[in-house]
Amino acid sequence: MSSxxxxxxxxxxxxxxxxxAQQIGALFTEDARYLTSPDSEPRVGRDAIVSGWLEDLDEPGTWTFDWSILHEDEGFAIVQxxxxxxxxxxxxNLWVIRLDPHGSATEFTEWYMPRPHEE
Structure with a gap:
């Protein structure tokens, strides 16, 4: 069973x-906070999160993402x-995610560190 x-x-x-937009919005609570980096101004609220995401989106098929859960505790997770x-x-990438009891994010903070591009 998945966590x-x-x-x-x-x-x-x-x-x-x-x-x-509906899939994006479904990830977050109505009053969630989304930080695109630890020191960025947060996007506050589902509508602001969806709007910000769609303004700065990655086109499908232009990226791959491999991940694992580093730590999970009740309502808190770290993803690498x-x-x-x-x-x-x-x-x-390093993500810090706070989840409500229903599995929606109340807060999401991401760190991303560039690596040398491999040709």
């Missing part, structure tokens, strides 16, 4: 692939990932 963090992360990746954009860039 809440695994289910949420799989849904996030599916929303990332589709860029579908690697995002590769074969045409141009490569990142290591």
């Amino acid at each position: 809440a963090a695994e289910i949420w992360t799989e849904a996030y990746v599916e929303a990332w692939r589709s860029n579908d 990932g690697r995002t590769q954009y074969p045409a141009e860039r490569d990142y290591l």
Whole structure:
């Protein structure tokens, strides 16, 4: 059986692939906070999160994402990932996710560290 963090992360990746506003919005609580980096101004609220996502989206098929759960505790998870954009860039990712009892994110913070691009 999959954990809440695994289910949420799989849904996030599916929303990332589709860029579908309903799929994106379903990931977050109405008053969620989304930080695109630890020191960025958060997007606050589902509507702001969806709007920000769609303004800065990745086109489907231009990236791959491999991930694993590093730690999960009740309502809290850390995900390690690697995002590769074969045409141009490569990142290591660390996500901190806070989930409500229903499995929706109340807060999401991402770190991404560029890696040398492999040709």
